[in-house]
Amino acid sequence: MSEETREDIGAYVRRVALASREASRGLRAASGAQRNRALVEAARLLHERRAAIKAANAVDYGAAERGGLAAAMLDRLLLTDARIDDMVRGVREISAMEDPVGAVEGVRRPDGFLLEKVRVPIGVVAIIYESRPNVTADAACLCLKSGNACILRSGKEAMESGKAITAAITEAVALAGLPAASVQYIERTEHQGVTELVRQSGIVDLVVPRGGEALIRRVVEDATVPVIKHFKGVCHLYVDRAADLAMALEVVENSKMQKVGVCNTLESLLVHADVAAGFLPRIASRLERVELRGCERTRRFVPRAKAATEEDYAREYLDYILSVKVVDSLEEAASRIERYGSQHTDGIITQDSRAAEAFVAAVDSAVVTVNASTRLADGGVFGLGAEIGISTDKLHARGPMGVRELTSYKWVVRGDGTLRR
């Protein structure tokens, strides 16, 4: 890249960021009704512009196919009518959610004044993602709902789809009388654009990377703006010695099979030695489509299991593969989860309430489950509404991150000439 191009991209990204900053003032002043109007119009326009969006997606898809993109990636990129219906339904659901902005969360009456803690938008949010075109609509609409200006930057393979979807949303924004720059889409595809974007401290308030580990690590490395990470989910279930094995069969099967390519799917199974003989052959026949990679004891009970390596236990397969380990205690299970897990979602299956409580206390994951499928770890299932992702960070937002987590708060002091003594 020439020096000139690099400067061009820097200047372009800064211009976009400053326009977002300016728009965020207008969004902060807008009412919830006005923001909702933009969302209702966005749902309508995305529905009406279906043909144009599919045509743009066909351009992306064709180029990606010719470029030899892997089948799983091509599938992520594809927009079908059903997926556009889902996208439109998602936007309608966001518009129907409660307004997260303006709520007075706490009132105190210290000496001589009234103190309120009030929810406010964060300001300018940058979302950096890869090839799923529906993220464009989801992320833009979650930001609009929460009063944030957003800057979207997708992978280059989804660029035409992203532009077509953003065009519908920015038209909706204009119809609602909101600032034009409320939703902006960065078209330049060089990685330099991301680097510049995540260094706009004081202009951009938050970066949310959504994608593979490599993308997230690069963003964290470069960023001076705060980042909320949505890392991988290496989710575990531990089948305790006091487990109801019939229940364990159902929960393990559901956790692994209900949807295999997502971050809350089961990747590693831990089984107490006392129940290994009774449980492992049965779960192996339930999961006949799944390749099992196990420890020596596992392979004694399940001859078809391959030998697991150390790396296997830390992997997010997102596939019909499961690592399996026989453990001698709950403590061993918890310490393996700490070592190999990703602090996303980890659970125990047991009828022993003391074991359950010990597990909940020992395992420091965003979501800890007891006698429940890991697949329940989801903002929608939790009743929190649409989510922008599942945070594996501990700061600000942990686990499902929805519109409330896209807000901050401010303190309002109301006095009558109140002084500090």
Place this chain on the structure above:
Amino acid sequence: MSEETREDIGAYVRRVALASREASRGLRAASGAQRNRALVEAARLLHERRAAIKAANAVDYGAAERGGLAAAMLDRLLLTDARIDDMVRGVREISAMEDPVGAVEGVRRPDGFLLEKVRVPIGVVAIIYESRPNVTADAACLCLKSGNACILRSGKEAMESGKAITAAITEAVALAGLPAASVQYIERTEHQGVTELVRQSGIVDLVVPRGGEALIRRVVEDATVPVIKHFKGVCHLYVDRAADLAMALEVVENSKMQKVGVCNTLESLLVHADVAAGFLPRIASRLERVELRGCERTRRFVPRAKAATEEDYAREYLDYILSVKVVDSLEEAASRIERYGSQHTDGIITQDSRAAEAFVAAVDSAVVTVNASTRLADGGVFGLGAEIGISTDKLHARGPMGVRELTSYKWVVRGDGTLRR
């Protein structure tokens, strides 16, 4: 610095960080009573070890004096009996606070399971500060209270004082049966130590820099661990056309004079043109000790005011200096606050409730005051207990940051074989 030294420091910091990580497990498992016992013992030992702490401080002070440290910095460094009393009282107050850990903050009952949101410690917190020795006790005890292991790194001029204070606290930690590495103090003074510390992603969970802008910017630039910034406070008061001028005199005087060297002190005064003639001469005579730097209109009413430069309006003086500007509207005041302020604490003085609400909505600062002193922006005054600082960030914690803001949460799903359909 030789390559060898650099590697030494890297290895040393990593060893410290890993020991903290391990200690954080023990702290997570400890009860609130056990953590409080450590705090009670710490208060006792800090009181008893007063002579040793003062002797260590004398070493620091002597070296700093010989090294030509500025008077204001020397004063920050000095530990008097009164300041040690304050430190001990602070630790006792922290021990008396409500336990922020373990509270179930929200319970939902989605289909088929019980969902709890539970407060948990963040894990490992690094605090990087400068020369005030009392920060060592404050920060360590706030972290103990909230169940976090902490790594303390002060400026080299306060190193002996910091070691003496830490020695008392780690003895208290041992008496309470908590892990020895719950509180650690980094002794190496090279800046390389800070750089290594703020890059321990996955081991250190949070970095809180406390100090001047240069320190904070360097930490933000280097860090891969999340940082909560406590930047400067360029606090404003706007005297509206509808202000009660007698109240305005009191509030402005208190905001500027009650304590001059702190982040919530008043640094810039904005006065509506309609009341400038009536207000400016009176406030100028009230603030006779204060150097005023004003705009042309200000200087018409206050001949002793010097001409303010652009930079004057953005400065955090922490001194008997105040910038003054006459404005023509509330909107102009709000836009100046956005441009020159630091989103810390900014207020309006008015009897017009519409003007007050417009100001509260327009000004995006951590604390917004109406008819009240900026000096009220304080965790203690707010009734939130001792604070580790006042965050000018918008993520996680905004404004006064106390023990609750040193916690995170986890989601606990309690099912009875609950699956995702």
